[in-house]
Amino acid sequence: MGRLNLLEPAARRLPAGLKLLLLAVASIALFRLDGLAPLAAAVAAVLLLAAVTGSLGAVRQLRPLLTVIVLSFAAHALLGDWRLGLAVCLRIAALVTLAGIVSALTPLSDMLAALDRGMSPLRRLGVPTRPVAVAIAMTLRFAPLLAERWRALGDSWRTRSPRRPHWRLLTPFVIGAMDDADRAADALHARGGFVEKRP
Structure with missing residues (x-):
């Protein structure tokens, strides 16, 4: 594994603003891609990027979204356009993983500073x-944390029951996420996180 993440040090040193800009450009490019083959290649490229930057944990963020992805594909298939459904699923997979990579490689404070500079006009x-x-910064930062919470809830369920959890995890997941959001908001408010930064 140590040989795989060759680009992790360099990726961490990249300015936060540049990483956010590259994420935005990649997101636009993904929505402009047509055809399943180019989208599948884009997903493969994102997975390779996660591997070489030591950010494979970003892939785990897809687990809580699997139900949404499957339902999206099923809805499009029932409407007679399974290709479009698969294209939507591939875009979601690539975008969520890219956001996870940026979040894993960028401190929250650096993201906030970059966004402050970018929106100064x-x-x-x-x-x-x-x-x-x-x-924006908290959305990118909380994505991997929420994925980890979902995984932990699933592991806890499986130690107590042989049945698959499925929807049973939704209630504790939502309550835990709201509790985390409340604590984060209180911490940000106490530290002046919502105070405008002067250029």
Whole structure:
């Protein structure tokens, strides 16, 4: 495994703003890709990127979304367009994994600073940008944490029951996520996380 993540040090040293910009460009490119073969190749490239940057944990973020992905594919298949459904699933897989890679390689404080700088022109016009920057950064940061919480709940269930958990995990998952969000909001408020940063 140590030989795989050759690019991890270099990826961590990249400026947070550049990583967020590359994530935005990659997201736009994924939505412009047509055809299952190019999308499958994009997913393979994202998985390779996760491997060489030591961010394979980002792939685990897909587990909580498997139900959504399967339902999305099923809905499109029932409507007679399974190819479009598969394309949607491939885009979701690539985008969520890319966001997880950026989150794993970028400290939250660096992401906030980069977003503050990027939105500074709006701030000069009187638009409050700090809440937007916090929301974007926290979304990227919480994705792997929520995936880990789902995995832990699944492991806990399997130690107590031979049945598959499925929907039974939704209630404790949602309650735990809301509790985490409340604690994070209180911590950010106490530390001035929503105070506008002056350019």
